Amino acid sequence: MPSDAAPGGGAPRPAPNHVLEFPGGYTRSVGPVIGRFLSELRDGRLVGVRTAGGRVLVPPTEHDPATGDDVTGEFVEVGPAGTVTTWSWVPRPAPGHPLRRPFAWALIRPDGADTALLHALDLGEFEEGADPPRPLRTGMRVRPRWRAERTGAIGDIECFRPEVTMIGSPSRLEYGLRPGRALGRFLEGLCEGRILGHRCAACGRVIVPMSGLCPRDGVPTSQEVELPDTGTLTTFTVSHVPDPRAPGVPFVSGHVLLDGAGVTMLALVAGVPAAGVRMGMRVRAAWRPRGEWGRTLANIRWFEPLDEPDVPLAAIGDHL
Amino acid sequence: MRRQVAVVAFAQTRHTAGDGGLQEAEMLAPVIAEVRERTGLRRFGFTCSGSCDYLAGAPFSFVSALDAVGAWPPISESHVEMDAAWALHEAWVRLQHGDVDTALVYGFGKPSQADPRAVFAQQLDPYHLAPLGIDPVSLAALQARAYLERSGATEDDLRAVVARSRASGRGNPFALHLPDPGDTGYDVAPLRACDVAPVTDGAAAIVLAAGDTARGLCGRPAWIAGIDHRSEAHAPGVRDLTRSDAARLAGARAGASGIEVAELHTRFSHEEPILREALGLGGGVEVNPSGGPLSANPEMATGLIRIGEAASRVHDGTAGRTLGHAASGPCLQQNLVCVLAGGGHG
Ligand SMILES: [Zn+2]
Numbered sequence: 001m002p003s004d005a006a007p008g009g010g011a012p013r014p015a016p017n018h019v020l021e022f023p024g025g026y027t028r029s030v031g032p033v034i035g036r037f038l039s040e041l042r043d044g045r046l047v048g049v050r051t052a053g054g055r056v057l058v059p060p061t062e063h064d065p066a067t068g069d070d071v072t073g074e075f076v077e078v079g080p081a082g083t084v085t086t087w088s089w090v091p092r093p094a095p096g097h098p099l100r101r102p103f104a105w106a107l108i109r110p111d112g113a114d115t116a117l118l119h120a121l122d123l124g125e126f127e128e129g130a131d132p133p134r135p136l137r138t139g140m141r142v143r144p145r146w147r148a149e150r151t152g153a154i155g156d157i158e159c160f161r162p163e164v165t166m167i168g169s170p171s172r173l174e175y176g177l178r179p180g181r182a183l184g185r186f187l188e189g190l191c192e193g194r195i196l197g198h199r200c201a202a203c204g205r206v207i208v209p210m211s212g213l214c215p216r217d218g219v220p221t222s223q224e225v226e227l228p229d230t231g232t233l234t235t236f237t238v239s240h241v242p243d244p245r246a247p248g249v250p251f252v253s254g255h256v257l258l259d260g261a262g263v264t265m266l267a268l269v270a271g272v273p274a275a276g277v278r279m280g281m282r283v284r285a286a287w288r289p290r291g292e293w294g295r296t297l298a299n300i301r302w303f304e305p306l307d308e309p310d311v312p313l314a315a316i317g318d319h320l
Numbered sequence: 321m322r323r324q325v326a327v328v329a330f331a332q333t334r335h336t337a338g339d340g341g342l343q344e345a346e347m348l349a350p351v352i353a354e355v356r357e358r359t360g361l362r363r364f365g366f367t368c369s370g371s372c373d374y375l376a377g378a379p380f381s382f383v384s385a386l387d388a389v390g391a392w393p394p395i396s397e398s399h400v401e402m403d404a405a406w407a408l409h410e411a412w413v414r415l416q417h418g419d420v421d422t423a424l425v426y427g428f429g430k431p432s433q434a435d436p437r438a439v440f441a442q443q444l445d446p447y448h449l450a451p452l453g454i455d456p457v458s459l460a461a462l463q464a465r466a467y468l469e470r471s472g473a474t475e476d477d478l479r480a481v482v483a484r485s486r487a488s489g490r491g492n493p494f495a496l497h498l499p500d501p502g503d504t505g506y507d508v509a510p511l512r513a514c515d516v517a518p519v520t521d522g523a524a525a526i527v528l529a530a531g532d533t534a535r536g537l538c539g540r541p542a543w544i545a546g547i548d549h550r551s552e553a554h555a556p557g558v559r560d561l562t563r564s565d566a567a568r569l570a571g572a573r574a575g576a577s578g579i580e581v582a583e584l585h586t587r588f589s590h591e592e593p594i595l596r597e598a599l600g601l602g603g604g605v606e607v608n609p610s611g612g613p614l615s616a617n618p619e620m621a622t623g624l625i626r627i628g629e630a631a632s633r634v635h636d637g638t639a640g641r642t643l644g645h646a647a648s649g650p651c652l653q654q655n656l657v658c659v660l661a662g663g664g665h666g
Contacts, residue, residue: 018377026446034447057558059448065553086469086561088461089509096438096453105458105508107557116557118449118462132509138469154451 033062036075042152046144048113050074058113059154079110081163084140087121089132098159102126104136108160119144122159135162179295182212182221187295189226193287197261199223205262209297215263229285231258231265232311233303234319238274247302250274256283256303257319264319271304279320280313282306325415326534326541327660328527329358330628330635332494335522335616339432344376348388348428348523355424355525359537364527365420367397368411370404370427371620374439385428396420403427403585404524405623405646405656411528412547421533428523429619436519436619444650445554456650457516457588461508463561463651464590468510470562471593475510478589482514482614485586489611496520496616514614515589522618524625542631542660545641546574549656556651567598567645567655574643574657581606581633582643583626587613591652595645599657609633623647627658634662 030038033049037060040047049060049071056076057064064071087106093099098120107116121142123133141163150156179187182198186209189196197208198221206225207214214221236254243251247270254277255264269277271286283303293299313320331354333347340347356362367389371382378384382399391397398414400406404427411423431439437455444450468474482501489495501514527537534541550566550573552559559565576599584599584607586592592607601607608614610629613622623646630644640662648654 020374020377028446030447038447059555059557061555065555065558085557086462086466088458088465088511089506090458091506091509094437094453094455096441096455098453105454105462107462107561109557115555118452118454118555118557120452129505131506138465154448 031062033060033071036060038152038154040075040077041154041156042150044146044150044156045077046079046110046117047075048078048110048115050076055114056112057115058110058117076112078112079144081141081143082108082110082113082117082160084121084138084142085109085116086138087136087140089136091126091129091131098155102128102130103159104132106140106142106160108142119154119157120159122161141165180212182210184295185224186210187297190297190299191293191295193290193293193299195227195229195258195285197225197227197258199225200262203262206260207263208258208261208265225260227258227260229258229287229300230306231256231261231283231303232316233269233277233279233281233283234264234316235279236269236277238277245298252277255319257316267300268302269304270302278310280310280316282308282311323416323418323530324534324543325412325528325530326538326543327627327631327635328529328534328538328541329355330524330526330631331355331358332524332621332625332628333522333618334494335496335520335618337432337496337518337520339430340521344371344381344428344430344523345385345388347430347521348385348426348525351523351525352388352424352426355527359422359527359529361422361527361537363395364422364424365396366411366414366423367395368399368404368407368414368423368425369397370400370402370407370425370624372401372429372439374442375429375431375434375436375619377434389424389426402648403620403623403646405585405627405644405658406549406648408526408528408624408627408658409547409549409656412544415528415530421530422537423528424525425528425624426523426525427618427621427624429621430521431519431619432521448555449650457511458508459556459650460516460588460590461511462556463594464510464515464588466561467590467594473590473593475512477593478510478515479512481586481589481592485589485608485612485614486514488609489615492611492615494522494616495611498615511588511590517587517613517617517622518615520617520619522616522621524618524621524628526624526628526631538635540635540637540662542634542642542662544658545661546576546659547657548573549646549654551649551654554649554653559651561651562594564594564598564652564655567595567647567652567657570655570657571599571643574659576600576643576657576659578641579605579643579659580639580641581609581630582645583608583610583612583629584645585613585623585626585647587617587622587647589614591647594652595655598655599643599645601643623656627660630658631660634660637662
């Protein structure tokens with residue numbers, strides 16, 4: 001059975017053994033109406049022609065398609081911006097297509113026109129086979145990209161492009177942060193591959209990373225406790241927005257309750273597909289190579305699953 | 321008063337997804353032989369064919385195909401550079417003259433020899449469309465998008481049309497037997513590969529006869545109760561692509577009502593709901609029980625086959641009133657509707 005495996009017109013064709021070609025192509029008279037349209041295009045303008053009924057046809061034709069009557073001699077500058085009235089998306093351009101990367105075909109009604117012009121719409125770089133991008137919509141506002149060298153042909157417009165509706169806005173501020181006494185001590189521990197916490201004298205819980213205070217009791221803490229680098233994932237979230245610290249997209253971040261700790265720590269979770277992450281999953285810290293350690297929590301790259309049964313939710317219920 | 325004319329015989333090749341190793345005339349000859357045998361006719365009052373020189377890659381290619389008919393002593397012959405459904409319309413008009421009683425109509429195409437997308441791009445307006453390099457599938461996808469947005473139908477609805485057509489096609493010995501549509505990527509979004517009629521080679525022939533001649537040649541002639549074709553503007557940007565006014569008008573003029581079975585020339589899945597709406601075919605109408613063009617699309621014969629399949633349902637008595645439809649041009653620009661009816665219409 002033939003299959004649907006190869007969209008885009010089927011299997012590659014063998015080299016032809018018969019070619020029909022008219023080198024140089026036909027010479028066509030364009031007449032006064034299409035001729036005017038093409039001449040204006042060469043000058044970088046988009047014009048339509050008015051019908052007796054008052055509609056503006058773009059591209060212009062000699063006859064009103066609705067009535068068959070001759071159009072008037074009145075040409076009207078339209079656009080060049082316009083609105084997409086329908087579109088199709090070409091994930092794998094064919095050799096005759098105007099763009100080598102995925103692009104859209106669109107019917108575009110230029111501002112001031114009553115009909116639509118067909119052209120290619122370039123939405124930027126996409127990998128071959130890409131699905132239609134989200135901004136591509138009926139109603140989208142677009143503008144032509146004119147060729148520098150124009151000859152009086154529809155290709156004088158290289159393609160249309162979306163109107164500018166958003167800009168990128170980079171921002172960067174510089175700080176010199178110091179960790180404070182308790183956190184500084186915690187970071188010192190990390191430099192040695194140790195995870196240090198403080199036990200609260202009032203409630204007995206181990207606070208990690210330590211801040212010198214028990215957030216529940218509001219009392220200073222100073223009794224140091226070293227914790228193992230294993231724990232339980234209490235809750236998590238899947239993020240689809242890239243982050244330079246994360247292994248990729250989507251990535252998982254969550255709260256890890258280290259064994260023996262009384263509070264959870266926010267951390268990345270990796271080494272397991274996002275769909276496989278569970279509340280109650282046992283995890284262990286994945287440390288960076290010793291040579292890369294510094295005074296930073298980034299010494300722990302992320303937490304990875306441990307081959308142990310999940311912890312029942314009831315057992316971590318206080319931390320959810 | 322119109323002469324009563326009927327489809328009295330229909331034959332088609334077992335269509336192939338690739339070149340079957342036969343030249344056009346060789347592909348056609350058994351089909352002509354079959355309708356001759358069915359009717360017992362050697363010669364016809366009029367002969368009309370539909371084909372496309374650009375598919376064959378040779379000018380006047382229909383002339384050499386006449387070898388399959390035999391043109392000596394000289395015959396009365398004509399040709400349309402279109403789907404042979406339009407040849408059938410010409411033959412029907414010719415029979416209205418009253419001086420001949422039979423006509424042979426045939427169509428053939430071997431799109432596998434070339435790239436049909438490139439071939440049919442040659443049909444486009446040379447000023448505004450052809451220089452862009454747009455192909456018929458991209459144009460159809462513009463229409464599909466417009467239709468989906470207007471109607472609220474989804475891509476899954478289109479896939480359901482394909483699944484139903486292919487399931488029917490697997491029951492038709494002449495069609496390609498295609499699997500259930502899989503989860504393939506887009507060809508030109510929103511159309512996937514399965515939404516596009518397959519490249520198919522094949523041929524078909526129909527014999528028309530008038531009045532008592534038809535009754536003598538066929539037990540249950542499929543009378544042409546009405547036939548009409550309409551065209552819209554070529555430029556897609558001046559039309560409402562979500563509807564087919566040409567199909568609506570042709571259907572109304574051909575008297576498309578009370579239809580039990582419709583064979584529609586749907587080269588793309590989204591064309592079926594557009595045509596159903598334009599032709600007023602409700603949910604009770606069986607559409608493309610042959611599998612339709614989504615199961616076999618021998619260009620230039622596909623529309624004629626729709627009329628032949630619709631006539632066959634009258635011939636075998638499984639339906640009393642059927643409809644054959646043919647389409648041509650970008651985005652359903654041109655539409656032909658032929659309403660066929662059983663006894664009582666003679
Ligand atoms: Zn406390």
